[in-house]
Amino acid sequence: MAVEFVIVGGGAYGCAVAYHLAAAGASVQVLEAERIADGASGGPGKRGVRANRRDLRELPLMREANDLWPQLAEQLGAPTGYQRTGGVSLIEREVVGVSGGLVSAQAHAAAQTAFGVPTEVWDQERVRSAFPGISSEVRAALHVPLDGVASQAETTAAYAAAARRLGATITEGAPVAEVRSRSAGAAAISASGEQFTASRAVLLAANSGVAELAQTAGSSLPLWTIYPQVLFLTSSEPAQVPLLTGHDHRALSVKILQDGLIMLSGGWRGRRNPETGRGELDPTAVTGNIEQLTTVFPELGELTLVEADASRPESVAVDQVPLIGALTDHVYAAAGWSGHGWALLPAASKHIAHLLLHGERTAELAPLSLARIPTLGGRDA
Numbered sequence: 418m419a420v421e422f423v424i425v426g427g428g429a430y431g432c433a434v435a436y437h438l439a440a441a442g443a444s445v446q447v448l449e450a451e452r453i454a455d456g457a458s459g460g461p462g463k464r465g466v467r468a469n470r471r472d473l474r475e476l477p478l479m480r481e482a483n484d485l486w487p488q489l490a491e492q493l494g495a496p497t498g499y500q501r502t503g504g505v506s507l508i509e510r511e512v513v514g515v516s517g518g519l520v521s522a523q524a525h526a527a528a529q530t531a532f533g534v535p536t537e538v539w540d541q542e543r544v545r546s547a548f549p550g551i552s553s554e555v556r557a558a559l560h561v562p563l564d565g566v567a568s569q570a571e572t573t574a575a576y577a578a579a580a581r582r583l584g585a586t587i588t589e590g591a592p593v594a595e596v597r598s599r600s601a602g603a604a605a606i607s608a609s610g611e612q613f614t615a616s617r618a619v620l621l622a623a624n625s626g627v628a629e630l631a632q633t634a635g636s637s638l639p640l641w642t643i644y645p646q647v648l649f650l651t652s653s654e655p656a657q658v659p660l661l662t663g664h665d666h667r668a669l670s671v672k673i674l675q676d677g678l679i680m681l682s683g684g685w686r687g688r689r690n691p692e693t694g695r696g697e698l699d700p701t702a703v704t705g706n707i708e709q710l711t712t713v714f715p716e717l718g719e720l721t722l723v724e725a726d727a728s729r730p731e732s733v734a735v736d737q738v739p740l741i742g743a744l745t746d747h748v749y750a751a752a753g754w755s756g757h758g759w760a761l762l763p764a765a766s767k768h769i770a771h772l773l774l775h776g777e778r779t780a781e782l783a784p785l786s787l788a789r790i791p792t793l794g795g796r797d798a
């Protein structure tokens with residue numbers, strides 16, 4: 418029997434959109450190749466819920482996400498690990514390229530604040546009072562009090578459980594090989610040849626799998642795959658890093674988890690292992706990431722690496738802003754999260770469900786439309 422919607426991919430987006438569709442009374446089938454949260458929405462630690470220094474096109478969704486995150490656990494009836502820690506982007510240099518440095522700080526703060534993301538510029542004294550052990554090279558910071566962190570594994574499981582309670586079917590171990598658009602509806606065909614027919618639409622929410630599936634529906638999306646690296650370290654001296662911490666020009670992002678465990682990331686990548694098809698660590702990226710940490714926080718003492726991961730793929734869009742929209746009359750895609758899709762989740766998933774249900778995009782979703790790529794614009798205008 419056909420359902421109204423088939424969603425390919427059981428990550429945070431597949432499960433969250435399924436939740437919103439089911440909550441609106443629609444019938445939904447999610448097909449996940451492996452297990453729920455096997456991709457970017459799983460694994461150890463937490464993800465940053467960061468608006469600071471985000472592309473301005475994403476800020477209308479981010480502003481709404483900031484309103485939704487604090488109540489999400491109650492809404493879904495399960496923990497999300499969300500904490501509003503506040504966040505900073507540290508500044509060392511006067512000028513960084515064309516978009517950073519102290520020279521740009523007031524403009525970033527004013528623009529973010531205008532989009533509903535209150536932002537202030539901290540001077541060096543204010544930075545040092547929040548981060549007593551920080552390098553004296555850090556001269557200022559952009560501070561966003563509404564930034565925070567959330568658990569990707571807990572939140573994705575919470576959305577999946579809530580979607581199932583509302584009647585959605587989520588099938589694991591069901592890789593999809595092809596999607597076909599039909600005059601009425603669409604179908605996803607599994608690797609074993611089974612057809613899952615959607616009377617209304619198929620949504621490709623398979624992240625790094627979306628480009629290949631879109632090809633089977635006749636669309637070429639400007640996406641590629643990266644393997645973001647995360648490291649977990651203990652330090653012999655207490656880590657005095659109380660906020661979600663990023664950096665204006667260094668590839669550095671720091672979160673402090675339970676018991677002072679340091680979660681370190683910020684732009685370092687693993688590499689694809691051609692035999693497993695998953696990401697694996699690149700030792701030079703591990704060393705490089707730790708060097709950035711000790712340069713900015715020289716008083717951490719001895720560091721011990723307790724866990725490292727670069728196995729989880731993430732799709733990147735050509736302009737680093739997600740690509741969301743219709744590939745054909747009945748096949749939609751939501752991918753290209755570009756390493757920062759997590760924070761948008763509660764708002765973006767709601768707007769994607771609206772697009773599927775009503776065939777029209779909301780103003781918040783408009784800047785993420787496929788229509789910004791001329792060859793993809795036709796159906797998605």
Ligand SMILES: Cc1cc2nc3c(=O)[nH]c(=O)nc-3n(C[C@H](O)[C@H](O)[C@H](O)COP(=O)(O)OP(=O)(O)OC[C@H]3O[C@@H](n4cnc5c(N)ncnc54)[C@H](O)[C@@H]3O)c2cc1C
Nearest residue numbers: 426428429430450456457458465593626754757758759760
């Ligand atoms: C290490 C790391 C750190 C990150 N840190 C941050 C952060 O701090 N802040 C932030 O905002 N964002 C962050 N992100 C990005 C964020 O986690 C992702 O953008 C988000 O989780 C994407 O969710 P998704 O559901 O689209 O994709 P995924 O969670 O990857 O889900 C896609 C699912 O599709 C399945 N699949 C693939 N192909 C097929 C197929 N053919 N058939 C069926 N199923 C298929 C996969 O198995 C997977 O489970 C990070 C990502 C990574 C990897």
